[in-house]
Amino acid sequence: MSRAEKVYRHSLSTRLTHWLAALSLVILFMSGLQIFNAAPFLDASDKTDPARRVLEIGAVQNGARENGFVNILGLHVRTTGVLGYTDDGMGGQSERAFPGWITMPGYQSLADGRRWHLFFAWILVIAGLWYFVAGAISGKFRKLVISRADLSKLVPMQLYYLKLRKEPPPYGEYNPLQKMAYTVVIFVFAPLIVISGLALSPGVDAIAGPLTSVLGGRQFARLWHFVLTFSLLGFTVVHLTMVFTQGAYNNVRSMVTGWYRPGTHEVSA
Amino acid sequence: MKRRLFLAGTIAAASGLAGCARVTNALNESPFHQALTAVERLNHALIGTRGMAKVYADADVDREFRTNSFATPSNARYADLVREGFRDYKLVVDGEVDRPQALSIAELRAMKQLVQATRHDCVEGWSAIGKFGGVPLGDVLALAQPKAAARYVVFHCFDVSDSGDPYYESLDIVEAAHPQTILALDLNERPIDADHGAPVRLKVPTQLGYKSAKWVVRVELTRDLAGLYGGHGGYWEDNGYEWYAGI
Numbered sequence: 001m002s003r004a005e006k007v008y009r010h011s012l013s014t015r016l017t018h019w020l021a022a023l024s025l026v027i028l029f030m031s032g033l034q035i036f037n038a039a040p041f042l043d044a045s046d047k048t049d050p051a052r053r054v055l056e057i058g059a060v061q062n063g064a065r066e067n068g069f070v071n072i073l074g075l076h077v078r079t080t081g082v083l084g085y086t087d088d089g090m091g092g093q094s095e096r097a098f099p100g101w102i103t104m105p106g107y108q109s110l111a112d113g114r115r116w117h118l119f120f121a122w123i124l125v126i127a128g129l130w131y132f133v134a135g136a137i138s139g140k141f142r143k144l145v146i147s148r149a150d151l152s153k154l155v156p157m158q159l160y161y162l163k164l165r166k167e168p169p170p171y172g173e174y175n176p177l178q179k180m181a182y183t184v185v186i187f188v189f190a191p192l193i194v195i196s197g198l199a200l201s202p203g204v205d206a207i208a209g210p211l212t213s214v215l216g217g218r219q220f221a222r223l224w225h226f227v228l229t230f231s232l233l234g235f236t237v238v239h240l241t242m243v244f245t246q247g248a249y250n251n252v253r254s255m256v257t258g259w260y261r262p263g264t265h266e267v268s269a
Numbered sequence: 270m271k272r273r274l275f276l277a278g279t280i281a282a283a284s285g286l287a288g289c290a291r292v293t294n295a296l297n298e299s300p301f302h303q304a305l306t307a308v309e310r311l312n313h314a315l316i317g318t319r320g321m322a323k324v325y326a327d328a329d330v331d332r333e334f335r336t337n338s339f340a341t342p343s344n345a346r347y348a349d350l351v352r353e354g355f356r357d358y359k360l361v362v363d364g365e366v367d368r369p370q371a372l373s374i375a376e377l378r379a380m381k382q383l384v385q386a387t388r389h390d391c392v393e394g395w396s397a398i399g400k401f402g403g404v405p406l407g408d409v410l411a412l413a414q415p416k417a418a419a420r421y422v423v424f425h426c427f428d429v430s431d432s433g434d435p436y437y438e439s440l441d442i443v444e445a446a447h448p449q450t451i452l453a454l455d456l457n458e459r460p461i462d463a464d465h466g467a468p469v470r471l472k473v474p475t476q477l478g479y480k481s482a483k484w485v486v487r488v489e490l491t492r493d494l495a496g497l498y499g500g501h502g503g504y505w506e507d508n509g510y511e512w513y514a515g516i
Contacts, residue, residue: 035394100289104297109509118309202515206318207319
């Protein structure tokens with residue numbers, strides 16, 4: 001198979017905002033878990049209401065031991081050492097929901113977690129706005145956003161990935177599954193995670209009350225924020241898997257230099 | 270052999286994970302932390318104290334309102350006040366004002382009252398709804414007639430931290446006059462009890478719970494916050510939290 005010439009796939013704006021978003025998402029995730037640790041439960045309601053609790057991470061004393069647990073949708077799982085009673089970020093163990101190795105900072109500090117979170121929230125928002133403006137001007141979204149014609153190609157594309165089909169269905173610069181993933185992440189998840197975060201703030205709630213109400217109230221907004229976080233984490237896992245299995249060098253180069261070599265059997269991430 | 274490999278793998282993974290916390294802890298203590306605090310001004314300018322906090326129906330109110338603060342003050346002066354039903358309590362309003370005040374509970378109750386059920390949003394993440402009744406702070410400030418130089422309203426409280434630091438809070442003088450900000454005397458239609466901040470607590474429904482100082486004894490108007498305690502305008506602010514607590 002002949003290898004096609006490289007094409008200039010990602011503009012400078014796309015590349016810069018991609019890496020800014022990647023950096024801020026990592027810090028937002030870690031500092032978000034730090035913030036979660038201060039009230040490690042999620043209620044599907046406006047105010048805190050144990051009767052509408054969806055998730056709780058905690059620890060219970062059992063004789064001399066403390067056992068970490070996760071209660072999720074009524075299911076009780078013992079998670080000592082991983083969640084609930086775990087790494088305190090200072091070389092020991094203590095009662096805390098998410099362990100020190102995955103929070104920002106490592107040790108328990110709500111005040112510092114908030115500082116990191118609120119700073120990188122701005123970096124993400126600025127990168128996002130920049131990306132949307134640049135994409136709207138360049139017309140890139142026409143190639144990236146899923147269209148009606150792509151819908152019938154979703155299953156064949158998935159079969160191709162699963163090696164149940166020899167050839168992918170014909171597509172343009174991005175394949176239909178990619179388009180679906182990017183459309184959902186960029187145009188649905190990203191704005192929603194910002195909105196649900198803002199809805200947690202009493203100052204914002206006073207200005208834009210319907211924002212919080214639409215999400216089901218402040219605690220529900222916290223639940224949405226958390227669910228969206230882990231949805232984005234799921235996307236990131238798939239995204240990185242595709243980057244590294246479908247031509248790691250080609251893919252990473254295209255997001256660093258802009259140049260991508262299409263037309264191989266490798267499917268881009 | 271397999272067991273040894275497994276053990277080695279576990280130790281390597283554990284030390285790798287411990288390394289993560291070392292890195293994030295070091296970053297947290299790096300000079301970059303200074304840059305993080307800069308966004309507080311931006312958030313304050315953009316969000317500020319605008320609009321009105323949602324007012325709830327009686328059915329939404331938490332009858333057992335959560336307490337999550339320092340221990341109820343136990344010093345002799347406060348204990349005496351509680352025993353005597355706050356008969357000799359005076360709320361002092363002084364500092365940069367033309368007419369300093371010392372208001373008794375009866376005098377505060379004689380003023381126009383505002384009763385509203387609002388949501389109390391804790392910085393930790395939980396929320397509770399309480400029906401707070403009392404005097405709009407703006408009315409008390411108007412009595413005292415702040416001087417033109419006054420920029421902040423500082424609330425001094427009876428409670429102290431375990432290490433002996435007094436609790437205090439502050440608001441911007443313009444934002445302090447927000448119509449929903451009250452010096453609350455009642456919670457859920459009864460005089461506020463000792464655990465919930467008797468006899469007077471601040472309630473600022475447009476900001477996080479730590480602004481709503483309990484056990485207020487003195488309202489001081491100042492030109493700046495630098496000279497007070499840690500200099501950041503509040504007990505939690507001196508401990509790293511944002512002074513602008515609207516977010």
